[in-house]
Amino acid sequence: MAISSAVRDQSPPRLKGRAVIGNTWEFKQDRLALFSRTFEQCGDLGAYKVAGQYMYLANSVELVHEILIKNGAAFEKTERFRAFGRPLLGDGLLTASNEVHKRNRRIIQPRFRTAAVKTSVDVAARVAGEVAGAWSEGQVVDVRREMVKVVLGVVGRNLFSRDILGEADELGNALTDAIHGFDSQASALIPLTIEWPTPANLRYRRAIERLERSFHAFLAERRAQADRPDDWLNLLMEARHEDGTPLSDRQIRDEALNMFMPGHETTATALTWSLHLLAKHPDCYARLLAEVDEVLGDRPVVLDDLPRLPYTLQVFKEAMRLYPPVYYFSRQATREVEVLGHRLPAGATVVFSPYVLHRRADYYPDPERFDPDRFAPEREEQLPRHAYLPFGAGHRVCIGNHHALLNGHVVLAALAQRVGLANLPGHTPVTDPMVTLRPKDGLPMRVTRRAPAPATARPVAAEGCPFRAESD
Structure with missing residues (x-):
C-alpha cells in the first residue's frame, strides 16, 4: 500500500x-x-x-x-x-518462506488435525503414569528434566510409534544443545554460520547429527515394515504434493524434526511452570486434585473425561499466560x-x-497474579481477540496448538492422580529466556505419593469435547 x-x-x-x-x-x-x-x-x-x-x-x-x-x-x-x-529444521514449517509454508501446510494440516486424537490421550496418560510411577516418596526430582522425558515419550510414540523413554535423557540433551546453539547464533552481535568451529557451533553440529541419526534409523525401520502404524511419520510418508508426488526423505526429515523439537520443548516447558505455580498456590492445587479425584478416581484419563476436567486445562492455560514457552x-x-x-x-x-x-493490565487485571479462573469459559470469551498468544496468530499459527493443549491437559491430570509436588524451601526458579522460557538450571521439587482415590463411574461421552477435530 x-x-x-x-x-x-x-x-x-x-x-x-x-x-x-x-x-x-x-x-x-x-x-x-x-x-x-x-x-x-x-x-x-x-x-x-x-x-x-x-x-x-x-x-x-x-x-x-x-x-x-x-x-x-x-x-x-x-x-x-x-x-x-x-x-x-531445514525447510520445515517453522523456517520455510510463506510460499513454501502455505504449500506444505496445505498438505500436512488436514491429516495432522485428525491424527489419532484418542490415541494421543491414551499415550499421554500412559507415559505420564510410567514416569511418575518411578518417583518415590520424598524424592527430589528435577521436574524440568522429567517433563522433557514425559513429552519426549509422548511425541516419540505419536510421531514414530517408538518407546524412546530409555533414550529420553540422551535425546533431551541433544535437543538442549541444539537450542543453545541456535540461540547463540541467532542472538550474536557478530553472527557466525554453523561452519565456523566455535564451541557452540560444534555442540550444535553434534546435536543435529545425533537427532538425524535417530530419525534416519526410524525412517529406515519404517520403510522395511510391511504393516505400518498409523502415526505422524506415516502421515508424512503418505502425504502427496498436488501433482501426486510423495515428499522426499529430506522433506520428511525436515517436517518430522519440526514436529519433534518444538513439540516436545514447548509443552515440557509449559508443564514445568504449571507444576511450579500449582505448588506455589496450594488452594489452586487442592482444587485441581479434587477435580481429578472426583472425575477419574484411580482409572486412566480418556478423551471423554476432558470436558469434565475444565479447571485442569485452565491451570495449563494460565501457566502459559504467565510463562509462555515461546x-x-x-x-x-x-x-x-x-x-x-x-x-x-x-x-x-x-x-x-x-x-x-500477557501482562497488559488492560487485558488481564492484576496481571502478575496466578488465576486459572481467567480461563473459565465465560471469562475467556471476554478476552480481546489475540490477547492470548502462546501459539502465535495468523496463517503461521502453530500447527500443533491443539495437540499441545491436549497433552498438557492430560499429563497434568495423570500426574495429579499419582503424586503431589512441592517447591523446595528457599529455591525460587529464575527464568532463562533462550529460544524458549525455561527455568534456569532446572526445577527441583519434592514428591509426595498420593493414595488412589475411590473409583468413579466410566465417563459418558460429552458433547463439545474441545480436542475433537476442529478448525482455527
Missing part, C-alpha cells in the same frame, strides 16, 4: 541505549526486561537496537491483527531465524508497510512478546 506523506515521518519511538551497541547488552543479559521497558517507555509500538539493527516491539491486540492477520502476506520469518534454524517471535517486512499510523520500512524486524502482551 502507498505510504502518505503525513505518515512517512511517524516512525515508532525508539528506546534509549548505549552508544554504538544500542540495547544489545540488555538483549543478551535480560531480554524480558528489555521487552517490558520498551513497552513501558515507547508504548504499543517501540524500537530497540540490537547488533546495529532496530527491532520494533509490537504489543497490542490491534497490532497483532494488523501485522499477523491483515498484512500477514507482507511479513516473513526473519532472515536470521531462517539462516540459523535451517541446519536443524516468549517472543519475530517477522520481517518484505516491503514498506503502514501500521496504525506508523511507517515500517522494508526489511524491518517486528517482534511480538507474548510474555509482555
Whole structure:
C-alpha cells in the first residue's frame, strides 16, 4: 500500500541505549526486561537496537491483527531465524518462506488435525503414569528434566510409534544443545554460520547429527515394515504434493524434526511452570486434585473425561499466560508497510512478546497474579481477540496448538492422580529466556505419593469435547 506523506515521518519511538551497541547488552543479559521497558517507555509500538539493527516491539491486540492477520502476506520469518534454524529444521514449517509454508501446510494440516486424537490421550496418560510411577516418596526430582522425558515419550510414540523413554535423557540433551546453539547464533552481535568451529557451533553440529541419526534409523525401520502404524511419520510418508508426488526423505526429515523439537520443548516447558505455580498456590492445587479425584478416581484419563476436567486445562492455560514457552517471535517486512499510523520500512524486524502482551493490565487485571479462573469459559470469551498468544496468530499459527493443549491437559491430570509436588524451601526458579522460557538450571521439587482415590463411574461421552477435530 502507498505510504502518505503525513505518515512517512511517524516512525515508532525508539528506546534509549548505549552508544554504538544500542540495547544489545540488555538483549543478551535480560531480554524480558528489555521487552517490558520498551513497552513501558515507547508504548504499543517501540524500537530497540540490537547488533546495529532496530527491532520494533509490537504489543497490542490491534497490532497483532494488523501485522499477523491483515498484512500477514507482507511479513516473513526473519532472515536470521531462517539462516540459523535451517541446519536443524531445514525447510520445515517453522523456517520455510510463506510460499513454501502455505504449500506444505496445505498438505500436512488436514491429516495432522485428525491424527489419532484418542490415541494421543491414551499415550499421554500412559507415559505420564510410567514416569511418575518411578518417583518415590520424598524424592527430589528435577521436574524440568522429567517433563522433557514425559513429552519426549509422548511425541516419540505419536510421531514414530517408538518407546524412546530409555533414550529420553540422551535425546533431551541433544535437543538442549541444539537450542543453545541456535540461540547463540541467532542472538550474536557478530553472527557466525554453523561452519565456523566455535564451541557452540560444534555442540550444535553434534546435536543435529545425533537427532538425524535417530530419525534416519526410524525412517529406515519404517520403510522395511510391511504393516505400518498409523502415526505422524506415516502421515508424512503418505502425504502427496498436488501433482501426486510423495515428499522426499529430506522433506520428511525436515517436517518430522519440526514436529519433534518444538513439540516436545514447548509443552515440557509449559508443564514445568504449571507444576511450579500449582505448588506455589496450594488452594489452586487442592482444587485441581479434587477435580481429578472426583472425575477419574484411580482409572486412566480418556478423551471423554476432558470436558469434565475444565479447571485442569485452565491451570495449563494460565501457566502459559504467565510463562509462555515461546516468549517472543519475530517477522520481517518484505516491503514498506503502514501500521496504525506508523511507517515500517522494508526489511524491518517486528517482534511480538507474548510474555509482555500477557501482562497488559488492560487485558488481564492484576496481571502478575496466578488465576486459572481467567480461563473459565465465560471469562475467556471476554478476552480481546489475540490477547492470548502462546501459539502465535495468523496463517503461521502453530500447527500443533491443539495437540499441545491436549497433552498438557492430560499429563497434568495423570500426574495429579499419582503424586503431589512441592517447591523446595528457599529455591525460587529464575527464568532463562533462550529460544524458549525455561527455568534456569532446572526445577527441583519434592514428591509426595498420593493414595488412589475411590473409583468413579466410566465417563459418558460429552458433547463439545474441545480436542475433537476442529478448525482455527
